[in-house]
Amino acid sequence: MSWVTIIWSMTAATCLTLAGVHLLVWLRARDSWINVLFTVCAVAAAAHAGFELGMMRATTTEQYGAALRWSHLPGAVLVVALVWFARLYLRAGRLWLAWLVCGLRTLALALNFVFSPNLNFREITSLRQIPWWGETVSIPIGMTNPWTLIGQLSSLLLLIFVVDASITAWRRGDRRRALAMGGTLSLGIIAAAGQAALLVWGILPLPYIVSLVFLSIVLVMGYELSRDVLRAAQLSRELRASEERMSLAATAADLGMWEWDIVRDEVWATDQSRIRLDLGESERMNFNRFLQWLHADDREAVTQALAKAMNGGGEYDSEYRMVCPDGQVRWVAAAGRVEFDAGHKPIRLRGISMDITRRKQAELQVQQQRDELAHLSRVALLGELSGSLAHELNQPLTAILSNAQAAQRFLAHDGADLNELREILKDIVADDRRAGEVIHRLRQLFKKGATQRQRLEVNELVREGLKLVQSELVNKNVELHTELALELPAISGDRVQLQQVLLNLIANACNAMAEVGASNRKLVVRTRFSVGEGVRVTVSDRGSGIPAGNLERIFEPFFTTRPEGLGLGLAVCRTIIGAHHGKLWAENQAERGASFHFTLPTAKGGQA
Amino acid sequence: MTSEAPVVFVVDDEESVRKALARLLRSAGFNVAVFGSPQEFLHTQNPDTPGCLVLDIAMPGLDGLELQQALAARGAGWPVIFLTGRADIPMSVQAMKSGAVDFLTKPVNDESLLAAVQSAIEKDRTDRRARAELAEVQRRLATLTPREREVLAQVVSGKLNKQIAADLGTVEKTIKVHRARVMAKMNAQSLAELVRLAERAGVRPP
Numbered sequence: 001m002s003w004v005t006i007i008w009s010m011t012a013a014t015c016l017t018l019a020g021v022h023l024l025v026w027l028r029a030r031d032s033w034i035n036v037l038f039t040v041c042a043v044a045a046a047a048h049a050g051f052e053l054g055m056m057r058a059t060t061t062e063q064y065g066a067a068l069r070w071s072h073l074p075g076a077v078l079v080v081a082l083v084w085f086a087r088l089y090l091r092a093g094r095l096w097l098a099w100l101v102c103g104l105r106t107l108a109l110a111l112n113f114v115f116s117p118n119l120n121f122r123e124i125t126s127l128r129q130i131p132w133w134g135e136t137v138s139i140p141i142g143m144t145n146p147w148t149l150i151g152q153l154s155s156l157l158l159l160i161f162v163v164d165a166s167i168t169a170w171r172r173g174d175r176r177r178a179l180a181m182g183g184t185l186s187l188g189i190i191a192a193a194g195q196a197a198l199l200v201w202g203i204l205p206l207p208y209i210v211s212l213v214f215l216s217i218v219l220v221m222g223y224e225l226s227r228d229v230l231r232a233a234q235l236s237r238e239l240r241a242s243e244e245r246m247s248l249a250a251t252a253a254d255l256g257m258w259e260w261d262i263v264r265d266e267v268w269a270t271d272q273s274r275i276r277l278d279l280g281e282s283e284r285m286n287f288n289r290f291l292q293w294l295h296a297d298d299r300e301a302v303t304q305a306l307a308k309a310m311n312g313g314g315e316y317d318s319e320y321r322m323v324c325p326d327g328q329v330r331w332v333a334a335a336g337r338v339e340f341d342a343g344h345k346p347i348r349l350r351g352i353s354m355d356i357t358r359r360k361q362a363e364l365q366v367q368q369q370r371d372e373l374a375h376l377s378r379v380a381l382l383g384e385l386s387g388s389l390a391h392e393l394n395q396p397l398t399a400i401l402s403n404a405q406a407a408q409r410f411l412a413h414d415g416a417d418l419n420e421l422r423e424i425l426k427d428i429v430a431d432d433r434r435a436g437e438v439i440h441r442l443r444q445l446f447k448k449g450a451t452q453r454q455r456l457e458v459n460e461l462v463r464e465g466l467k468l469v470q471s472e473l474v475n476k477n478v479e480l481h482t483e484l485a486l487e488l489p490a491i492s493g494d495r496v497q498l499q500q501v502l503l504n505l506i507a508n509a510c511n512a513m514a515e516v517g518a519s520n521r522k523l524v525v526r527t528r529f530s531v532g533e534g535v536r537v538t539v540s541d542r543g544s545g546i547p548a549g550n551l552e553r554i555f556e557p558f559f560t561t562r563p564e565g566l567g568l569g570l571a572v573c574r575t576i577i578g579a580h581h582g583k584l585w586a587e588n589q590a591e592r593g594a595s596f597h598f599t600l601p602t603a604k605g606g607q608a
Numbered sequence: 609m610t611s612e613a614p615v616v617f618v619v620d621d622e623e624s625v626r627k628a629l630a631r632l633l634r635s636a637g638f639n640v641a642v643f644g645s646p647q648e649f650l651h652t653q654n655p656d657t658p659g660c661l662v663l664d665i666a667m668p669g670l671d672g673l674e675l676q677q678a679l680a681a682r683g684a685g686w687p688v689i690f691l692t693g694r695a696d697i698p699m700s701v702q703a704m705k706s707g708a709v710d711f712l713t714k715p716v717n718d719e720s721l722l723a724a725v726q727s728a729i730e731k732d733r734t735d736r737r738a739r740a741e742l743a744e745v746q747r748r749l750a751t752l753t754p755r756e757r758e759v760l761a762q763v764v765s766g767k768l769n770k771q772i773a774a775d776l777g778t779v780e781k782t783i784k785v786h787r788a789r790v791m792a793k794m795n796a797q798s799l800a801e802l803v804r805l806a807e808r809a810g811v812r813p814p
Binding site for chain 1: 622624625627628629631632634635636666667691693694714715716717718721
């Protein structure tokens, strides 16, 4: 066995093996054209090696000529395949140049079969036998065919194409690829075409060893491709690891992950969500089904939030209730992001959802307790004002009684004036209604109830509140001044709770002035609006003021300077105003006394 | 002295109550005048009109008690009936101590109110007569000369003419003349009456 045979056979075998492997790859992933091209290159290289061996073993000039002639076929195939391989792999290269190369090489191939013996030689006159690698091989002696230039030209153009594509790739930043593939191909082309040319022009008395160059090219190509395969495998491992980490995190935080393919209307969800909703592993979910699980009251809000995300910013955020198959209602907070396609149409929504039932229940409980506390405080306050409230009822009752008794007396006379009686009855009805109003208002104040939000006019609120306590003020000899701004924007709030705050402040002011001389008890209630803080209500008194260190302490629960006081009134007031997004605070006045201020934002969110 | 019909003055800051009380009083045949505040009443009323006051004790500004005091300070006044929405013991005690005729709680019973008004009007009549009489006595007293005054003082202290003459340094005859003039000017029919009149007028024995 000679070295030449071994080496050339191994070359062919290697190429064929690699070709086979990559063919399999292509069969698995049909859109991977680069593997096909590689297979073609490798097969062509193998065939070429075979023909080259044939040439070296040729004993007659006819044999040599035929072998050389047929070797052009795989050669051309290889060139064409290389062009497209390079273009695909480097993702660069001028198309017209590529076609030119292919065209020229095909022309050369055609001419090769036209000419006899082949493209390279006009005539092979004889074969010389030279010793080479421990064997004797044949090399041709003859007249060169000028048409061989076409073949060489195509090789040159191939070189230019490859270099140009590599430079483009390099500039793009794909430096490694450009250098490795581009460099190898370029060198290979130079070596192969150069050696062939030297041989053909009779300059170099060596046999064709182009196949070895082809083998190197094939090996490099194969290596490059396998690098990609290895990288893909590594990425896949990293991805799996990353997924596992995410899954762990999600499980630990009791998060469910979901993805909604908007185009196909399919919803994918993690096991967490499925278990909760009692969904089978393979059961498919779509948007409507999801809506069905939502609590009826929350469907609208969720649909709106989704629409907002899909039409605009892409951020989705909502809280809603889900009714599980077993009847349980759970609170869920969901957040996600929309993926848009090139035309800014939403194609996918990915997000997470978290069970916040416990948090929501706690929040509801806190709100309930707050409402209860406000109610208790209110009842205590009304107790303090009970004298005044009774007086409010007493006035209409007095008028009604006296009117009725007057009517009785009129009727006892002969010739009673019916008009007078009609007037009396009208007044009785009006007074009764007034008394009914007072009772109604009282009932509202005594009622325990959840916070209600309404549009309210602050001045009206103040006037109503003052009416309830006016007899108290008279009783305590307190002089009342009101300075209500003419135009105040409406606010949003709970009527009962806000009146509670006002009454509390007024009651406190009266108490503060209990020690002051009767002629100096002045109470001022003022309303005002400013853009920065909204509507501001101020209650000022002429008492002894608040010690500077206590200006904040008075709002603490159970802080009181009165022996019979519980000390909760101001704390509750602050909570109420806070829940209305306002502020409550106290100041000492320059001359005498203290003033309490509270602010409320306007109804359409006017607070800066 | 005018003999007008007595008027009941109702002062209450609540309009419906004023109207109702006025109607009730009118239905019982009284003349009524209503006022929304003590100030309004003070500015417009003629102290010579006979009648009585029905006041709400708790009104903003000047309250009922203060009005009563203001009126007393003027030396004139009408009998006062207080009405209140709050039955407060200290308040009622204070009201009665300051001379109110009655203290009623709201809603007020018609018979209680009318009875109180009736007795108040009578008291007013009696008071006015007494004041008128006093005024008359004082007028008469003012017509006495200083000498006659001295004689009057001595006479009503029970001294005999002789003693008076000795004290004042004149003769009994002169004293008798003075005494007769005093009796005439004072329009007293007897010594006892003179003593009574003098006492009324506040003449002090020397």
